[in-house]
Amino acid sequence: MSETQVVFTLTAKCMDCYRCLKVCPVKAIKMKDGQAQVDPNLCIACGTCVRECPQKAKAYLSGVESAKRAIESGSAVAMVAPSFAAFYDKWERLRFIGALRRLGFKLVEETAEHAYDVSMNVKTIAGNAKRKHICTACPAFTQFAEKYREDAVELLTPVVSPMIQHANEIFMKYSGMMKPVFIGPCIAKKKEALKYPQLLEAVLTFEEIEKMFEEKGIELKNCEESFFDGGVKGHARWYPLGGGLLKTAYGDDISAVKTCVPEGFTEIEDALESVIESDEGIIVEPLFCKGGCVKGPGGRKDVNFYVAKKRLAEYIESAPVNGEAGFKPVMKAEFLFKSAKGADITEAEIEKMLEKTGKGNPAQRLNCGACGYESCREKAIAVIRGMAEPEMCMPVMRRLAEQRTDRIIETSPNGIVIVDREMKIIKMNAAFGAMFRCAGRQGAHVSDVIDPLPFEKLASETEDMIQETAAHPRAGITCHQIFYRMKEENHYVGIFVDLTRLTNTDKRLAELKEKTINQAKQLLEHQLKMAQDMALYLGENTAKSEELLHRLVVAAGGKDENRK
CATH class of the missing domain: 1.10.15 (3-methyladenine DNA Glycosylase II; Chain A, domain 3)
Structure with missing residues (x-):
C-alpha cells in the first residue's frame, strides 16, 4: 500500500535539472518524461529536495487547513519547537507568542518542556553507554533507518520524540478535548505525525505559520508580548542544535560518556558504519539536517544560518528555566524495518x-x-x-x-566543407568531394579546390555570414552558397547547393522560346504570302489562321511585327 505523499513535485515548475535527484540521500526521485516525481514509499520526508530545488518545484503536505479547523473549534493548542527563537529576533520572540494567541490558539506551549523528559528517559535506557544506542528524536533519521538500515533499527532507543510526547501529555491532561498543533522547521515531523493521528491535529512549518499571520493581517510589531504556558527544565532548549538531547540528559557529565553526534546524511552514514562494526558502547544522536533543526527545510529562508544560531544561543541563555527536579516516563516507541530497496x-x-x-x-x-x-x-x-x-x-x-x-x-545532398583559421580543409562531406572532384583532400588549402575569398572575408571579420550564387568553372557547376563562422572553434563553414541543372534548364527553355517565336514568324510570313495569291479562295480562313498564329507568337513571348 502506498504511503501518504508528504513531499511532491509542482510539475509546472520542474525544469528537468536533476538537482533534487542529486541531493536526495535515498534517491526517492523517479524521473518520468523529464519530470521529477517523489516516490512516497521511498521518501523519508527529510525535505532536502525542498530546500535545494532551484525552481521551487518541490512542495510538502500542507497543515494549514487542519490547523484552521482546530483554531475555529476554540480548543487549539500551539506546540512550539524550541528552534523558533532562531528565526525571530529578540524583540520579536514574545510578540510571536502573542501573534499565535491573536491567531486563535487557546494555549501556547513550548515543546522543549517535554524534551527534558525524553532526554532523561534516554539516559535511563542508555546509562553510561555500556552498549550501543541510537537516539530517536529526529524523525527523518528514524524513517531512514526503518526503510534502509535494518542494522540500525535494532539499536534505536524505544522512546518517542518530544513532539509526540508533548501531544500525548496534552491528550492525557485534557482527556482528548484539546487539539494540538505542532509548529517547527521540520517537514519530516509531518510524516511522523501520521503515525499518531489521534494525538495531533496538524503539523505546521514556520513558513506556513507566517502565511497564516499574513492572511489574517497579523504583524509582530503590532502584537502584544506574551509568555509560553508552562515551563522548561534543564538544557532542553538546546535540542535544535547538535548534541542537544545528550546535553539535556547528561549536562556537565557528558564528557564521561562516549557519544557521537553526526549531522547530515554523509556523516550519519559514516557514523553508522563505524558504530555497527565496533564492539564498544556508544550513544549516537543523529540529526539529518546539517547544522541541526535550525537548518530545517521549513524554517524561515530570510534568516542567515549563523545569525539563527546566535539568536538561539542568546535565547537559551536568557530564557527562564524551571528548577524542579524529576522527570516523567514517556511513551514507548516501536520501530520496525520495512525495506524500501526493492x-x-x-x-x-x-x-x-x-x-x-x-x-x-x-x-x-x-x-x-x-x-x-x-x-x-x-x-x-x-x-x-x-x-x-x-x-x-x-x-x-x-x-x-x-x-x-x-x-x-x-x-546531405549539399556540399559541406569546414576550414580552419589557416584556410586548410579539416572536414568535407561526400557531396562536396563529388561536386569539386576533391575527395580525400582534407588538409589541403581551400584555394586548391575553390575560390577562398568568402572564407577570407569571414576570417577578416568584416562579415559574419555570406550568401551568394556563383559559378565554379573548374568544376563546371553553379552553386548557391552560404558561408558562416563557428566563433568558439574559430572555424569556417561553407554550404553549397548545386544549381547547375536548374540553370541549364532555364537556358534551354530560353533557347526553345526564341526558336518557337522565329518559327512562328516564318510560318506567318509564308501564310500571308499564300493569302495574297489565293485571296478570293482563302479570305476567311486566312484571317483565322493569322489570328491563331498571332496568339502563338504572343504566347511564346514574342512580338508580332505584322500587326500594328
Whole structure:
C-alpha cells in the first residue's frame, strides 16, 4: 500500500535539472518524461529536495487547513519547537507568542518542556553507554533507518520524540478535548505525525505559520508580548542544535560518556558504519539536517544560518528555566524495518542495461554524476527499477547527438566543407568531394579546390555570414552558397547547393522560346504570302489562321511585327 505523499513535485515548475535527484540521500526521485516525481514509499520526508530545488518545484503536505479547523473549534493548542527563537529576533520572540494567541490558539506551549523528559528517559535506557544506542528524536533519521538500515533499527532507543510526547501529555491532561498543533522547521515531523493521528491535529512549518499571520493581517510589531504556558527544565532548549538531547540528559557529565553526534546524511552514514562494526558502547544522536533543526527545510529562508544560531544561543541563555527536579516516563516507541530497496538486481541484468544505455565498454562509464546518480552502475540499477530514464545520461546523449549530426552532414545532398583559421580543409562531406572532384583532400588549402575569398572575408571579420550564387568553372557547376563562422572553434563553414541543372534548364527553355517565336514568324510570313495569291479562295480562313498564329507568337513571348 502506498504511503501518504508528504513531499511532491509542482510539475509546472520542474525544469528537468536533476538537482533534487542529486541531493536526495535515498534517491526517492523517479524521473518520468523529464519530470521529477517523489516516490512516497521511498521518501523519508527529510525535505532536502525542498530546500535545494532551484525552481521551487518541490512542495510538502500542507497543515494549514487542519490547523484552521482546530483554531475555529476554540480548543487549539500551539506546540512550539524550541528552534523558533532562531528565526525571530529578540524583540520579536514574545510578540510571536502573542501573534499565535491573536491567531486563535487557546494555549501556547513550548515543546522543549517535554524534551527534558525524553532526554532523561534516554539516559535511563542508555546509562553510561555500556552498549550501543541510537537516539530517536529526529524523525527523518528514524524513517531512514526503518526503510534502509535494518542494522540500525535494532539499536534505536524505544522512546518517542518530544513532539509526540508533548501531544500525548496534552491528550492525557485534557482527556482528548484539546487539539494540538505542532509548529517547527521540520517537514519530516509531518510524516511522523501520521503515525499518531489521534494525538495531533496538524503539523505546521514556520513558513506556513507566517502565511497564516499574513492572511489574517497579523504583524509582530503590532502584537502584544506574551509568555509560553508552562515551563522548561534543564538544557532542553538546546535540542535544535547538535548534541542537544545528550546535553539535556547528561549536562556537565557528558564528557564521561562516549557519544557521537553526526549531522547530515554523509556523516550519519559514516557514523553508522563505524558504530555497527565496533564492539564498544556508544550513544549516537543523529540529526539529518546539517547544522541541526535550525537548518530545517521549513524554517524561515530570510534568516542567515549563523545569525539563527546566535539568536538561539542568546535565547537559551536568557530564557527562564524551571528548577524542579524529576522527570516523567514517556511513551514507548516501536520501530520496525520495512525495506524500501526493492528486489535485488543481478549482475547480468546490470551489465545488460549498461550495454543497452551505451555503457557496455567500461571506458565509457565516466561516473560523472550528471544524471544525479554517483555511478553509471547505480543509474543502470535505477533504470531497471523504473526510477530513471536511459536518456538521463548526458555524455551518452551528447555522443548520440554528435553521431546524428555527423550522419546528417555525411548524407546531405549539399556540399559541406569546414576550414580552419589557416584556410586548410579539416572536414568535407561526400557531396562536396563529388561536386569539386576533391575527395580525400582534407588538409589541403581551400584555394586548391575553390575560390577562398568568402572564407577570407569571414576570417577578416568584416562579415559574419555570406550568401551568394556563383559559378565554379573548374568544376563546371553553379552553386548557391552560404558561408558562416563557428566563433568558439574559430572555424569556417561553407554550404553549397548545386544549381547547375536548374540553370541549364532555364537556358534551354530560353533557347526553345526564341526558336518557337522565329518559327512562328516564318510560318506567318509564308501564310500571308499564300493569302495574297489565293485571296478570293482563302479570305476567311486566312484571317483565322493569322489570328491563331498571332496568339502563338504572343504566347511564346514574342512580338508580332505584322500587326500594328
